[in-house]
Amino acid sequence: MAGERARHLLGEQAFRRHVAEFSAPLPLCVVGLAPCVSPQTLAFDTLKLSLVIRLRLQANTSHFEVNYEVMDRRGLVSRTATNSATTARALAFDLVREIFDATGTVSFDSQPRGAVVEIDGEPIGTTPVSQRLPVGNHSYRVRIADHRDAEGSIEIASASSSLVQHDLGLLPGKLSIDGAPEGAILLVNGAEWGTANALAELEPGNYTIEVRANGYLSFHDNVRVLPGQTIQRAVLLNPAPTLLKRIPPEAITISRYGARLAYDVGFHSTTFRNARGEIDAQELEFRGFTQDGVLPTGQLSRFVSPHGVRAEAYYTGENFGLTLLSLSYLQSSTELAAELEVRQSREIVPVTVTDVRRLQLRPFQLSYRMFFDNFVPVLEGGIGIGFQWIDVSGELLAKPTTLSQTEAFWTLGLGLQYFFTPNLAAMVRYNAQSYFNPGLGVEHMLNLGIGMVFGNVFGFEAEPPGKL
Structure with a gap:
């Protein structure tokens, strides 16, 4: 009997009486509240049976022989054998010992509970559940709706008790x-x-x-x-x-040559140091800006913000590129008080700076770019040279004149391009231009431009297969 220690039903009459007298609640699977197992297992569970053993006894005065088969809770015959002895008592003890030594118990549990357990392909119940099995290797499967199945095998030893537990993960x-x-x-x-x-x-x-x-x-x-x-x-x-379609990088990088036109604006705190000019054969040199009509002891810087246009031509590979020429022309009108010195006579001449014009060349700048769909960040750097003209006028000057200076600088820039099409792109960029002449300081440049890129303009590169 399942769940009752050392209780057995001996003989067909005892078995029939147990079936007739036993009353149990209706199994939940019959009304659809739980999964049903096989009819044999359902019968075993309802009657609280663990094993059914069928015996055929042959006896004479000096010899007793029994043929038996063991049916487990799946309704399967798990063992058949023949035993013999010289006395009925000896045969009974041998039979009991052999039957119990030939089986073991395995228990199954799972998370979540209520999973159907199959042993050797036959369902035996839902977790938690225990089953007595013949010794040997048995395969099992634990399954429940919406979860992954657990499968494996277990070795049943004589008179052993084993526990199998599985955490059944959700199905994807x-x-x-x-x-x-x-x-x-x-x-x-x-x-x-x-x-x-x-x-x-x-x-x-x-x-x-x-x-x-x-x-x-x-x-x-x-x-x-x-x-x-x-x-x-x-x-x-x-x-x-x-203009908003996504453009793959390979559609952009196929074009190697580019030209761009941009609006430039500069922000520069400077001294115009070393600017020189000439009037009526007299050489003039810029001394510095004045404050309240007096030249300070140190160099006084003034802020100018010239603006204008920038034109560029460049060549680029997939990531690295080379700006062949970048040319800017900028201009700014001002009213800044300053002093000039006549070099021959050392005479000091007060003047007013009325206009600043600049021409800047940046040849052979290196660049690196990355692609994020249509957005292409660009980092660039190189050297350049600037030509500057400063218009001044004053009461002691015979006429307005122009001072000039030429200075080299290095430049570092960061920009962002947006490609509307594989050949048309807008760009916003910041440049820092640091002059080699320390008196001129650092000029900060912002520019906004639009450009075109072209394919194999000069025929230097092989055409892609799609264009051949």
Whole structure:
């Protein structure tokens, strides 16, 4: 008897009487509240039986022989054998010992509970459940809806007790995207997952998805993936405006040559140190800016903000590039008090700076760029040379005159390009230009421009296969 220590039903009459007198509640599986196992197992569980042993006894005055078979709770005959002895008492003890030495007990538990347990392909009940099995190796499977199955094997030793426990994880769900254009990609929580038209297998949970396709505005949605279920999402991607279409990097890098025109504005605190000019054969040199009509002891800097245009021509590879020439012309009107010195006579002449003009050349600047869809950050650096003209006038000057100076500088810049098409891009950029002459300080430049890039203009590179 299952669950009752050392209680047995001996003989067919005792067995029939137990069946007739036994009353048990209706199994839950009959009314659909629990999964049903096999009819044999259900009968064993209802009658609280563990094993049924059938015996056929042959006896004479000096010899006793018994053929027996053991039926377990699956309704399967797990063992058949023949025993013999010279007395009935000896045969009975041998039979009991052999039957109990030939079996062991295994118990199953799971998280969550209520999982169906199958042994050697036959269901025996739901967890937690125990089963007496013949010695040897047995395969098992533990399963419950919406969870991963657990499978394995267990070796049953004579008169042993074993416990098998499994934590059954949830089954993954699947996400199906319908209506995505050819070549669209799926992003899950911001990470690229694969092509949108392929079935995506995801762990149960909440996700933010995005569907991208070249030439279309991205589609965004939130989905909840359930275990073992396929979630379908119909997407409708609207065509992107022509200037906002996503452009793959390879469509941009195929063009090597570029030209750009930009608006430049500078922010510069400077002294105009070493600026020189000439009037009526008299050499003039800029001494410095004055304050309240007096030249300070140290060099006094003044702020100027010239603005103008910049033109550039460049060559670039996939990442590294070379600016062949960058040319800026800038101008600013001012009213700044200053002093000049006539070099021959050492005479001091008060003047007013009325206009500043600059021509700046930056040949052979190196650049490096990276791609983030249509956005392309650019880092560049190099050297340049600046030509500056300063218009001055004053009561002691016979006429307005122009001073000039030429100074070299190094430059470092950071910019961001946005490609509207593979050949048309806008750019915003910041440059710091530090003059070798320490009196001129650092000039900060901002520029906003638009440019074109071209393919194999001069025929130096091989054409890609698609253009041959």
